[in-house]
Amino acid sequence: xxxxxxxxxxxxxxxxxxxxxxxxxxxxxxxxxxxxxxxxxxxxxxxxxxxxxxxxxxxxxxxxxxxxxxxxxxxxxxxxxxxxxxxxxxxxxxxxxxxxxxxxxxxxxxxxxxxxxxxxxxxxxxxxxxxxxxxxxxxxxxxxxxxxxxxxxxxxxxxxxxxxxxxxxxxxxxxxxxxxxxxxxxxxxxxxxxxxxxxxxxxxxxxxxxxxxxxxxxxxxxxxxxxxxxxxxxxxxxxxxxxx
Amino acid sequence: xxxxxxxxxxxxxxxxxxxxxxxxxxxxxxxxxxxxxxxxxxxxxxxxxxxxxxxxxxxxxxxxxxxxxxxxxxxxxxxxxxxxxxxxxxxxxxxxxxxxxxxxxxxxxxxxxxxxxxxxxxxxxxxxxxxxxxxxxxxxxxxxxxxxxxxxxxxxxxxxxxxxxxxxxxxxxxxxxxxxxxxxxxxxxxxxxxxxxxxxxxxxxxxxxxxxxxxxxxxxxxxxxxxxxxxxxxxxxxxxxxxxxxxxxxxxxxxxxxxxxxxxxxxxxxxxxxxxxxxxxxxxxxxxxxxxxxxxxxxxxxxxxxxxxxxxxxxxxxxxxxxxxxxxxxxxxxxxxx
Numbered sequence: 001x002x003x004x005x006x007x008x009x010x011x012x013x014x015x016x017x018x019x020x021x022x023x024x025x026x027x028x029x030x031x032x033x034x035x036x037x038x039x040x041x042x043x044x045x046x047x048x049x050x051x052x053x054x055x056x057x058x059x060x061x062x063x064x065x066x067x068x069x070x071x072x073x074x075x076x077x078x079x080x081x082x083x084x085x086x087x088x089x090x091x092x093x094x095x096x097x098x099x100x101x102x103x104x105x106x107x108x109x110x111x112x113x114x115x116x117x118x119x120x121x122x123x124x125x126x127x128x129x130x131x132x133x134x135x136x137x138x139x140x141x142x143x144x145x146x147x148x149x150x151x152x153x154x155x156x157x158x159x160x161x162x163x164x165x166x167x168x169x170x171x172x173x174x175x176x177x178x179x180x181x182x183x184x185x186x187x188x189x190x191x192x193x194x195x196x197x198x199x200x201x202x203x204x205x206x207x208x209x210x211x212x213x214x215x216x217x218x219x220x221x222x223x224x225x226x227x228x229x230x231x232x233x234x235x236x237x238x239x240x241x242x243x244x
Numbered sequence: 245x246x247x248x249x250x251x252x253x254x255x256x257x258x259x260x261x262x263x264x265x266x267x268x269x270x271x272x273x274x275x276x277x278x279x280x281x282x283x284x285x286x287x288x289x290x291x292x293x294x295x296x297x298x299x300x301x302x303x304x305x306x307x308x309x310x311x312x313x314x315x316x317x318x319x320x321x322x323x324x325x326x327x328x329x330x331x332x333x334x335x336x337x338x339x340x341x342x343x344x345x346x347x348x349x350x351x352x353x354x355x356x357x358x359x360x361x362x363x364x365x366x367x368x369x370x371x372x373x374x375x376x377x378x379x380x381x382x383x384x385x386x387x388x389x390x391x392x393x394x395x396x397x398x399x400x401x402x403x404x405x406x407x408x409x410x411x412x413x414x415x416x417x418x419x420x421x422x423x424x425x426x427x428x429x430x431x432x433x434x435x436x437x438x439x440x441x442x443x444x445x446x447x448x449x450x451x452x453x454x455x456x457x458x459x460x461x462x463x464x465x466x467x468x469x470x471x472x473x474x475x476x477x478x479x480x481x482x483x484x485x486x487x488x489x490x491x492x493x494x495x496x497x498x499x500x501x502x503x504x505x506x507x508x509x510x511x512x513x514x515x516x517x518x519x520x521x522x523x524x525x526x527x528x529x530x531x532x533x534x535x536x537x538x539x540x541x542x543x544x545x546x547x548x549x550x551x552x553x554x555x556x557x558x559x560x561x562x563x564x565x566x567x568x569x570x571x572x573x574x575x576x577x578x579x580x581x582x
Contacts, residue, residue, distance in 0.1 A: 054467055074469035090464035092457050094527045103457050104469040106450045113449050 003066025004029050005165060005197055006051065006082070011060035013046055013221075020046040022221040023060070028166060031195040033188060035208030037241050038218035044201045045087060047218070048170045051199070052084040053077035074104075081165030085172045087201075089155040093144030097136065098123040100143050101158045126161045127154070148175035156184060160191070167191060167198045173207060185211050205237050219244040272533035274572050275520050279536045279543075286547060297550055308546055309428065313435035314494045316538045318509055319516040320442050321486025323534040326517050327446070328479040329459035329526030330385040332374060334392030335487040335513060336506040341396045342367050343491035343501045347409040356413025364488045370396065371484025375477035385480075393510065400503045409501045421496035431493040438489070443531040455479060460527025515562060516541055519569040540565070 004027035013021040021043045028034055038044050049055045051062075053071030061068055064080050071077045077084075091100045098116075101123050107115045123139035136150055143151060152175045159167055169188070173181045188198045188211050202208050208215065215232065217225040217240045224244045227236075267273045290299035298304050318335050325332050342363035349359040374392055378385040423430045446452035457465040458472040465472050490509075495501050520537030522529030544561050 052467070073471075074467060078469055084467075086464075086467055088463075090461075090467040092460035092464055092527065094460045095453075095456055099453055099456075103453065103465065106453055108450050112451065113444070114453065116448070 003063070005032075005065065006080070007063045007066075008047075008051075009061050009063065011050065011057045011062075013043075013050060013055060014058045020221055021050070021057075024218070024222055025060075026216045026223055026226060028197050028199060030165075031192055031197055032214060033192055033198045033200065033212045035205075035212035035215045036199055036201045036218065037203075037205060037208060037215055037237065039241060041220075042218040043221040044218060045170055046221075048084060048086075048168050048199075048201055051077065051082060051166075051168060052086075053082075078105075078162070081163070082168065083159040083163040083166070084168040085152075085155050085159045085170060087170040087174070089151050091143045091151055091155060094142060096140050096142055097127070097146075097154055098139040100154060101126060101139075101161065105162065122161070126157045149177060149180060152176055153180070156187075160187065163191070163196055165196060167196060168201070169198060170201045171203070172200075173202065173204065181207065205234055205241065209234050209237065217241055217244070270530075272521055272530040272536065274576065275533045275536045275540070275569070278569075279540050282540065282543060286543065299547065299550060304546065304550065306429065308542060309432040310497060311545075312538060312542050313429075313431040314490045315509065315512055315516060315541065316435045316535070317438060317486050317490035317493060318513040319520075319534050319538050320438060320531065321483035321489075322510070322513040323517045323520070323522055323529065323531065324442065324446060324455060325385075325479040325483040326514070326522050326524070327459045327526060327529050328455045328476050329462065330375075330378065330476055330479065331389060331514070332371070332392075332480065332483040333386065333389040333510045334370065334374060334396055335483060335490075336509040336511075337393050337396035337400070338367050338370050338484055338487040339491045339494075339506040339509060340501070340503060341370075341400050341403070342488035343411075343495045343505070344400055344404055344409055344503065346492065347411040347495060347501045348404055350411060350413050351409065356417035359413075360417075360492045363492060364485050367484040367486070367488030367491075368481045369484070371480040371482065371487075372477055374484070375480030378480070379473050379476060397507075404503065406503050408503070411495045411499050411501060413496070418496055421493055431497060434489075434493060438486075439531060439535045446531050451475070451478070456527055458526075512541065512562075515566050519565055521569070521573055523573070537569075 007027040008025050011021055011024045012019065024043070024047065026034075036044055036047065046055060050057060051071075053074045053076045056070070056072060061070060063069060069076075069080070071080070092103065095103070098120050102119050107119050107122075109115060120139055127136055127139060136146065136153065143154060146154065152172065156172060159169075167188070172184060176184060185207060188200065191198060198211075200208055200212060209229070212229060214228050215225070215237055216223055217237070225240045267277070270276075286299050290297050294300075318339065322332055322335060345366060346356075346359040346363040349362065350356050370392065374385065374389050377383065378388045419430070421430055421434070425433055446455060454465070454470050454472075454475045457468075457470055458475045462472050465475075491501075491506075494505070516537035517529065517534050518524065518537070519540055520529065520533030520535070522533065541562060544565070545558055548558050548561065
């Protein structure tokens with residue numbers, strides 16, 4: 001079997017006296033959709049930030065395609081083909097939708113000046129194709145003027161546009177309507193068909209069960225259960241989330 | 245998409261109030277409006293009373309052009325830093341220090357151009373130092389640069405004592421920085437050029453986009469892969485460097501440096517930025533706004549001088565302007581978010 005796309009090996013993360021992650025290991029295979037489940041404070045978001053390169057592990061390491069590595073900043077994980085939809089959306093309210101989508105990855109000429117027309121066109125396309133959220137009529141709108149669901153749509157559109165191998169979704173459905181949620185989940189399956197892996201972090205076991213191939217359940221900073229969809233059911237998953 | 249709206253058809257009709265609101269929602273909208281109205285009022289008044297109110301006389305315009313660039317250069321640098329979410333209170337002291345260093349070196353026989361280069365390098369270095377201390381120890385830049393304000397003012401006296409220094413560079417230097425080109429004051433042309441350069445840098449360059457992102461939401465900018473620490477350090481360096489540029493322009497014009505000059509200019513620069521629509525929280529504003537904020541402060545100063553008003557009126561006017569501008573921006577901000 002080929003080496004997994006991304007693997008976490010015995011990751012421990014401490015913030016001062018608090019141990020957020022304790023000897024956490026799991027892997028993400030190619031074209032696999034993983035549900036990362038667990039109650040509040042289980043360490044899900046810390047795991048997302050760690051895979052995104054925002055947090056560095058206190059001990060343990062990652063490997064990409066079987067090669068040991070360490071993400072020291074967000075750029076490292078982007079280079080590895082990882083995109084993240086953050087729980088807090090990570091958007092700048094005072095900038096336009098276009099500028100938010102291309103934030104940190106602007107299209108520029110050789111002198112560093114922005115190719116504004118080109119970025120605007122792509123933003124328009126991305127907004128219409130990724131997760132269609134009604135009410136966004138122009139990519140020039142300031143993100144601060146959007147509703148919660150629209151903001152989340154912009155964050156999703158950005159990650160979907162730049163993703164190459166792994167899409168991390170940290171509670172992506174919290175501000176979405178039922179219809180928008182369905183659209184997002186089918187987007188995840190569409191990406192899977194294109195061989196892009198996803199990690200869906202959620203409280204909602206039903207959403208996860210709908211699209212995920214495998215479930216990793218966390219509790220108190222470590223993995224307590226790792227099971228393929230074929231070997232489990234919603235009742236058992238719920239039991240693990242609630243009781244551990 | 246099936247849900248695509250009728251984007252091909254005519255846009256909905258809007259009344260003038262709609263366009264006024266949209267114009268005011270622009271970061272520089274309110275300052276453009278206020279500046280325009282005041283200019284129109286001054287020009288009409290000057291045309292009606294050409295003998296009493298010499299606003300449009302060539303002499304007065306020349307005075308205005310010479311006065312604007314010093315505060316203008318300081319405000320451009322401070323403005324970039326404010327949008328990045330930090331303050332620099334030390335620019336007034338850095339302005340004096342770099343000018344003194346330049347003048348002393350020229351007196352000792354150095355070329356004016358080389359001395360000016362050294363002055364800018366010192367300004368940039370002090371800015372970087374402010375940035376490093378602020379970020380390394382995670383302090384408010386307000387406090388760090390308050391320290392800088394006192395420290396570098398002291399350093400001026402340590403370096404050359406409390407004496408005025410004559411500045412007598414080669415004629416070419418004076419011609420380029422204080423001469424007259426096409427009937428316009430050279431320093432004013434420098435300020436116009438720098439304003440345009442800063443406008444391009446901040447609003448149409450990758451770096452500017454990172455400045456707005458860093459000041460607007462630092463956590464988001466970091467999460468998306470922007471090195472916000474580096475952006476802030478560069479912004480501090482720009483503020484320091486522009487303080488030195490202001491010093492060069494002022495010194496070339498006057499031909500001497502006072503060790504006490506520039507006291508209070510840092511607050512005037514911040515005032516110009518606030519009047520121009522920059523948010524004290526960062527992430528919001530425009531270089532056009534800063535430019536007009538500076539012009540507005542000088543226009544009002546000038547008008548009060550022309551009508552021979554006592555000096556304290558100036559301070560009171562600026563005060564009203566700052567608070568008024570902040571209230572206006574707050575109101576626009578709130579309506580935009582409603």
